[in-house]
Amino acid sequence: xxxxxxxxxxxxxxxxxxxxxxxxxxxxxxxxxxxxxxxxxxxxxxxxxxxxxxxxxxxxxxxxxxxxxxxxxxxxxxxxxxxxxxxxxxxxxxxxxxxxxxxxxxxxxxxxxxxxxxxxxxxxxxxxxxxxxxxxxxxxxxxxxxxxxxxxxxxxxxxxxxxxxxxxxxxxxxxxxxxxxxxxxxxxxxxxxxxxxxxxxxxxxxxxxxxxxxxxxxxxxxxxxxxxxxxxxxxxxxxxxxxxxxxxxxxxxxxxxxxxxxxxxxxxxxxxxxxxxxxxxxxxxxxxxxxxxxxxxxxxxxxxxxxxxxxxxxxxxxxxxxxxxxxxxxxxxxxxxxxxxxxxxxxx
Numbered sequence: 001x002x003x004x005x006x007x008x009x010x011x012x013x014x015x016x017x018x019x020x021x022x023x024x025x026x027x028x029x030x031x032x033x034x035x036x037x038x039x040x041x042x043x044x045x046x047x048x049x050x051x052x053x054x055x056x057x058x059x060x061x062x063x064x065x066x067x068x069x070x071x072x073x074x075x076x077x078x079x080x081x082x083x084x085x086x087x088x089x090x091x092x093x094x095x096x097x098x099x100x101x102x103x104x105x106x107x108x109x110x111x112x113x114x115x116x117x118x119x120x121x122x123x124x125x126x127x128x129x130x131x132x133x134x135x136x137x138x139x140x141x142x143x144x145x146x147x148x149x150x151x152x153x154x155x156x157x158x159x160x161x162x163x164x165x166x167x168x169x170x171x172x173x174x175x176x177x178x179x180x181x182x183x184x185x186x187x188x189x190x191x192x193x194x195x196x197x198x199x200x201x202x203x204x205x206x207x208x209x210x211x212x213x214x215x216x217x218x219x220x221x222x223x224x225x226x227x228x229x230x231x232x233x234x235x236x237x238x239x240x241x242x243x244x245x246x247x248x249x250x251x252x253x254x255x256x257x258x259x260x261x262x263x264x265x266x267x268x269x270x271x272x273x274x275x276x277x278x279x280x281x282x283x284x285x286x287x288x289x290x291x292x293x294x295x296x297x298x299x300x301x302x303x304x305x306x307x308x309x310x311x312x313x314x315x316x317x318x319x320x321x322x323x324x325x326x327x328x329x330x331x332x333x334x335x336x337x338x339x340x341x342x343x344x345x346x347x348x
Contacts, residue, residue, distance in 0.1 A: 004304065005311040007347060008042040009035045010078050010203065010234055010322040013055040013062065014253070017268040019333050024055045025065070026334035031323070032066045034340045036073045038347035041318065043070070044078030044108060049115035049123065053256055053269040060093040067101040076106025078199075078234075078320075079181040081113055084123045087142045088168070091149035094176040095168035098150075105176040108199065109146070111139045111187060140190055143180070150175050177225075184208070188216040195223025197230035202314075203322045206294035209233070213314060232318035233310060237296035238325040239303040239345040240338065246297045249338045251275040252326030254295075258288050272328045295324070300345040307346065321346060 011031065015024040032043050045062040048054040056062060059077035067075040080090055090107070098105045113120040148155045152175075154167030180191040183201040185208070191198035192215070200212045213231060220229045236253070240246040252275040259266055262284055270278070280288055296306045307319050325338035 003317070004308055004348075005316065006041045006232075006318040007039070007307075008044070008232070008318060008320040009040050009343065010044050010046065010320050011056065012046045012048060012322070014269050014324075014336075015053050015055050016252075016327055017270055017274060018327070018329075018331070019268070021055050023333040025062075027336040027339075028055075028062070029065060029069050030335055031339055031343070032070055032073070032075075035343050036070045038343055040073060040321075040343065040347070042074035042076060042106060042320070044076045044106065044320065046078050047081050047084075047110075050119040051115075052266050060097060063097055063105065064100070067097070067104060074104050074106050074177075075101070076176070076179075077108045079108030079110040079179070081111070081115075082109050082139060082142050082146070083111060083136050084113065084115075084120070087145035088149060088166070091146045091168035094146075095150045095172055098174055098176045099169055099172070102174050106179060107146070107150075107176040108179045108181050109143060110181040111136060112183070140194075143178075143190075143194070147178055182212070185212050185215050188212040189219060192216050192219035192229075193221060195221050195226050197226055199232060199234060199320070201234060202294075203234040203236045203320075206291070209314060213316075231316060232320055233314050233316045234320040234322060235296055235307070235310060236294075236324045237303065237307070237321045237342055237346065238323070238338070239296070239298065239300055239342040240325070241299060241345075243298050243302065246299065246303075246325075247292075248272055248276070249325040250292060250295065250297050253324035254288060254292055255280075257291055258284055261287060261291075269326065271331075272326050275326065296321075296346075300348070303346055304348065 013024050013028045045059045046056045047059050049057055059080050063075050094107045149168045152172045154165055157164040179197045180187045181199050183205040198216045200209050202209045217229045238246045238250040252270045255275050296303050311319050323339040323342040325342050331337050
């Protein structure tokens, strides 16, 4: 692979200690416009719940906002955590988005809860979806239901005395593109069996990527919508004019991830100056260093080399960048200057 890979964006809508939720949303809309201007291919928004540093709680709402301020990029979910939602609701949401923004909507579907156990319980109570382990066990069936109800023909449900037709929209002319997401081999195998595109959460896990992609490619069964394996790589990235500045900007998000992995207190994302005052326990330093070692961090030339090398290593021609650069004191509350700069510098 000699060409530089196509670039896309993953956004968790981070909330800094100097921001309200509305500020973070406005910063994301600015970031999306920067991404489109820089030539990025797609822009995905995650689903996480009850986290002080993440405002991405509702992908369909965010997708509508981002698609509304852009014109070319594909916009989608990275992903919708399907066990949290009734399949018909997801099908209706993404069918409507596709109707509003034809041939621009991606539905990335995940099986994880995207939250802590108490929040997962609250999400699933009275929502029409099965609760607990049952929702996870029925994940393959839920995927099929969403795809069927989004299709123009809809679903045909056999009742005792009639066949009942069920569609996500009355007159669908196109369908959101469905991807399966995962951080283990479960979704890789399921995507291969169903002939669906697949993405491994390399930005979150960083381990097992090669094995999951090999399993997906080896077991893939062609389908009408996806005749051959389709996948790309996700990676955390911070790019600045110098390596030293990139390392400083990476620290706030790295500390947030460290707290998540070690059971530390979850707080709004620190500013760079606040992060530099944090003493990392010696027992956690190795984990922090290992995480940062899997990220793309550096000046523009070295960062582009890292991205190209990772694309070559994993055999992909698209890399989805999760721009995790923090902000320094004094940054505009409704902007994310270092995240914007990461996208611009990496695009070249």
